Amino acid sequence: MSDHVYKRIELVGTSTKSIEHAVETALARAHRTMRGIKWVEVGQVRGSVDGGKVNHWQVMMTIGFTLDE
Numbered sequence: 001m002s003d004h005v006y007k008r009i010e011l012v013g014t015s016t017k018s019i020e021h022a023v024e025t026a027l028a029r030a031h032r033t034m035r036g037i038k039w040v041e042v043g044q045v046r047g048s049v050d051g052g053k054v055n056h057w058q059v060m061m062t063i064g065f066t067l068d069e
Contacts, residue, residue: 006038006064013059019045022059036066 013026023042031037041062047054 004038005067007067008062008064010043010060010062013061015057015059016055017057019057019059022057023061026059026061027063030063034065035068037063038066039064 011026011030013022013024013029015022015025023040027037027040041064042059043062044060046058046060048056048058
């Protein structure tokens with residue numbers, strides 16, 4: 001295994017479906033414009049409540065990607 005250098009950035013994904021969908025949506029969007037994404041760390045999860053139910057999820061995450069050689 002070779003040594004790697006990673007850069008980290010924060011993203012916030014949102015979804016009306018689920019926490020997982022919010023993460024997947026943010027990662028899919030980042031993947032369209034970034035190369036070398038290797039990991040994700042979920043930091044905070046928030047939800048907007050209406051009528052006693054969560055109607056919109058918001059997930060703050062950090063993604064790590066390798067830098068080009």
